Amino acid sequence: MCKCLLSDSGSTAAVQRNVLPTTVKPSHYDLELTPNLETFEFQGTVAVSLDVKETVKTIVANANDLQVHSGKVVVVAGGAETTQIATSVVVSKEAQTVTFEFANEIPAGAKATLHATFTGTHNDQMVGFYRSSYMDKTGAEPVKKYMAVTQFESSDARRAFPCWDEPNLKATFDVKLVVRPGLCALSNMNEVEEQLVKSEAGEVLKEVRFARTPIMSTYLVAFAVGEFEFIEAMAHPKLPADAQPIKMRVYTHKGDIHRAQFALDVGVRTIEFFSEFYGVAYPLPKLDQIAVPDFAAGAMENWGLVTYREQLLLVDETTTTRRRQFVADVIGHEFAHQWFGNLVTMDWWSELWLNEGFATFMGTSATVHNFPEWNYWTQFVHDDYMQGLGLDSLRSSHPIEVDVRSAEEVDQIFDAISYSKGASVIRMLSSFLGAETFAKGVHQYLKKFAYQNAKTTDLWASLSEASGFDVADIMYAWTRKTGFPVLDVVSESFDASKGELTLTIRQSRFLSSGDLTPEEDAEALWTVPLTVVTHLNRHTPTRHVLREKMTTITIPYTEERGHFWKLNYRTTGFFRVNLTASQQAHLASALRADFDFFTVEDRIGIVYDSFSTAKAGLSSTSGALDIVTGYAAETDYTVLSSISQNLASVKRLCLAEPRSTIEGLDALIRLVFSDKARAMGFEYAEDEDPNVQLKRTLVLSEAAGANDEEIAAELVRRYERYIAGDDKALHANLRSLAFATANKRSQTDAVFEQLLSLAKTSDAAAVQLDALRAIGSSPSLDVVRRSLALVLDSETVRLQDVTVPLNSLVASPAFGEARVVMWEWLRANWEALHERMSAAMGLLGSVVTLSVTFHTSAELADEIEAWARGDDLATDEAKAKRVEQLKSARRPLDQSLERVRTNAKWLARDRAAIAAWVAARQ
Template identity: 40%
Template structure:
């Protein structure tokens, strides 16, 4: 992107080094602090003003010095532009080009918005030190979240990713508190009183402002040393928690130190810092943040309580730890040049994060999980007109929060997986290593990566990857069988099924991944590089399948009889193939390129399926059907019966009881099948779940609800019960000490069908008893319940002022709430009502989310209107209605 298309700071001053000093922290009450930042800068041309980024900061005094320490000028005027988040410093006389030091005194606030320098409240599980900040029953820890544009919320700075500098940081804290930053502690000295100390840290490498980080709290840690030696010695890897939680960090620690070594080998560059710290933060908007040397995490993404936590969280922790540590190279060492290339950071870290987890836990079948969760979610968003290219134009950095989405992360990682499979993983990683070495401590572009991969592979990567990165959407490959040949054609896929000619101009490079014959062996590699082609090397009537293992990022539309044959030959298909087959059939039914009847017929063939990840795709496809057709009574009842009869044999077979020999996937399968059958009306499962819940609730047997079945049992009990069950789980949310317990309870509570309880639940979700980071989880649980989602919309309308006030402190949470809370409807009238309601609101924080909501509802409504009659006919014909 040309610089002229970016709204960036004037280039009269370029930062080289920052010295940030924070002191006089008011730990309670106003939560203010004071600071001095000295910025060694290169003045590039004569000027009387310098512009920096600043938000919610009061600049009090500014002086500029020469490199010899001589004062050149004192600020004569300070003006703020709150909209662009900038402060202009005007000087009485012209400053000539030279090396200079800008010294700024300022005050800021330790906010509670999970952005900038902020405070997190928590209930201590062990006695904190006396000087730990406290208000009422809550204690506080302090930490930072600067990506993408919130370093400016902590201190005035040149807050753009390609304005890299080195940093010295120091902070004054109570003597009993632990201070952390990107680098190891350099020294400590007495503070302004006997109760305070200054902690100074070593100088960072050259890096972007958004990667600077610090934290203060009543911390303890677990530690391991890397097995590899770095410059002759092992590196300490630590996971920090507030006091009393460090034992729950042991699994993350095990993942972390191994991952640091693994990536050092994979990227052919040693981990570049002298330590690697991970920190559990009690209030956190994202999953985690890759600050160099001090990675911060939401508690559920780094803590695991053996015996109390759902094993699903182990899988999550292993992946999130790996994702963030991948960023230490890909993102931190080499940073995208500008925010339009955010995908370079996130898409790659997502793919290589899964790569690391697969290396350590091959039994988890990670790439099948990636196809079931990552690829399918990317397809869903990218099939909307409201999608955007992977590399999306960003004029103003303040727009970027809304593209931290499934396109940047999941479509980005999906096309990287496609490219890696095509080039060969070893060749691909060799190119990545060359890219990192060439641009270390600097900034790079997508074209820089393609150049390195082209050189490593001797292929023109740029030419065949450019459309995937810079064009919107993805293709569907339609197969036509004719005597003696098979024809294939590519078109852009839209979930509404009404692609216009001007929307279908892209010709993608599509690796066909063809497999055929009785053993489903790979045919020689071949790609579709035009709009249409003929495959003449497949014998008429022989068995074949395109897109082996769903390696390519595209849908495949087979003739109906071919889809039926594939459905009857499941033993020849890989798990990824099965997931792709179901996902494609479901998506094509929605768009009208296929039929719901064909999807249901395909799904009937999976009663004998035993793989969790395949069932995961079956479950989500049926859930979407039941959601879309929920308001048509006969169809809804028929689909419920269909779901019941499909899942019941497998649910009955796997049963309730866990064995010490159960592997991870078996544990997850049991949970999914019991939940799927129970919520579809399986009487014995409902009865068992309610009985187990009763034993648990009454205290007769608190172990009656297995740790891994809490979400299922709580959900069924609340769905089938009333006030008693609802109140029991609500109380469990309030008092649980299980790190994942709050998320599990919040999801279950949203399953209530009682309108009064939904109102109580939403009041509860928007109260200060629920952390702002979890509000969207509450909204999603109600929105996913087809019988109550309209109550969520009614609540939002009636309580907008309080909803907005609660959410507006953090745009990431606000956008996620709107997008995930309102997109499940299948009613044109509700879409119109939503559009009308937001017409006079300031929607700048979530305007992209509203477009996605409108597109999603339109898609669902069209699908419902088009297919509900034929779906009912199929259900009646096959004995489900």
């Protein structure tokens, strides 16, 4: 592998990337694979058509965990054809390459075809061409069976076949799968031929050949082999004019197809929506979706064959309302990729956000289109927008466009910056340009770069052409700088004679730690699209662009009764707003006067801004708690969810404080939620508004979690009836909550044992997961330890689900002590955790994050940092091994430790104020 110095577009710094030599370039693959679901070893042959760019005697491709047995090259040059057998074939595990050496030179300008034979393993790590297991319950007795499926993004196609595994080395693919006759074989394209053949051992096999793919990146190639069932429908896009009908199928393993109808219906509507929105026809004849029992990510957008976790595709009567929304949103996200990512692909992994940020934004757009009754943009603000702000408020964050040196580094940026911040700045830009102009620019971009690779600047150029704005100039800091601004209104001046209010606004970088240095502040400057609403124009904001550190704006205003102003209408701008105590009090007063003054998105933004600036020390936590008291009459689910999350963060902050502080915070939670819980009750009508169902679950959960005895006792009674065999005692939306409430209030491990039994034996996957989500919520530290042990119990917990029991511990009444146990467990079990999870994309980092991020001790953060360096180890070799093991989790660990230190500062600064606020209301 050579190291090429490339200059990143939009950056002055050269980035050293580990990429393959540029001496040859692939154009086409003929690939044949013979999977085996008994030995878990597959055999393969590949013939790669190459354009020879430089005279060479070696050809280097990617390969990882493959045994490459032979190689030869057929060369056509000067009208003559020659064949050479490779004199050596060397696989480098460290470099993830295979090098073919030849005796004679292959001349520049020649056409060559590299032939190789190889074998690989269907591993159980959810990467490459891997195996997934399930229990087939269609016969008299359950039988464990397997399927083989793929997960190649970002750099694991090389685990399935030797290839040029870089996104900008696109090619076409002819795929042939040779399988047992009773199995179904799928790939990106439609099947064109099937015939029975005999293997060298005399076994009769089925050979399935698929149509040639469009030109595409290796990470989008996909296969699936197993005993599948399917349902199908046809999609009929109305636009563009050349759009063709698309055959849509959903595949499951046998016995699960009854849960596929929702995904099929949503898929048909979504592909039609995108064809019409993008104005570019979907270029494949079919689009399959398949549910996979073991899957590291949520889903993968393989062109024409989208793979999903089962719980993110399949829906039945045990599925919660929130999970149905997730399913629709994930389908939207993956289908958005069929154009934005598959048709036009980022040039290199540094621009991963072009795929993921745009698909997140467009996935939400599709969900809003398909289910307008869900008001799903408010969910986006609560989830993606706030998650992006939360991660990007850390010094250890990274730019949207991050310099990636190798494909192996990419896993660490599959995070809320690439997805959620990326989507949020696109939403901000779309709002600034206008939806029609934005759509026009996207259409031009897709048409211009179809079947090619593109960079961020290419998208900006198309949007600039459509809008007349210099989009690259506006967006540079948002994508190339870490962080985002906080806006302070440093002065107000009202001129009654003119009916105008003049605001002087200062921008600086927002850090959750609040310790911005003068040097950092001097470098912090964004072009900020700002919208302002007042009592005079509650839904027709004035628009401004802030380009300086300090900007003065003037808006129409009066000081009549109920007057107010608010920055960032509908919370579209990706920034925080920090208010002085008097400004905050005035806004809170306007909220109490009439919620209708503010959109739902604005009410969410007000809550998050008040708590986030309090954490940073820019405002007070007591002021944020005052804001919450003004929401006692709030009725919107997403706003109430925002209050719930922020009050939970304050409660976790105070776990080691006097019990009276926690009791006072619980009283505030009951003030907001208990009356609503009683009014809504425990019964779910199947035909009621989904947001009503979501709100019912939320308010019951908050009331029970804040020790509302009446609500909690009823949940426990319903749980006991359910365990006794009354399945109707718990609606799907109530199940996880009742499980957790019963476990919290149990003085023994009896509920833990019942939940463990459900996790192991329930016929419903949703019930199994709900049991795991609640299994660690007990006050018993023994149960906490037993729950942690499940992370390494491969018989009970699938690898994809290892974070679920970890997450459940956050709800334990003993979480103050449990979080210390979690850190001790991580340290004691590090080698086993690394061995089980290191190959699965981002999983190890998630486990590290959950194990350390909720502490409030700077001293403990120092201890964890020392452990990460290997200070507890005796030799330099052992220390280097620890550092290497943590490489894939280093960024999430740094972010977690920054959160711990920030929480420690927050608590030290505001513990007295929180206690005083609570005491004044008891």
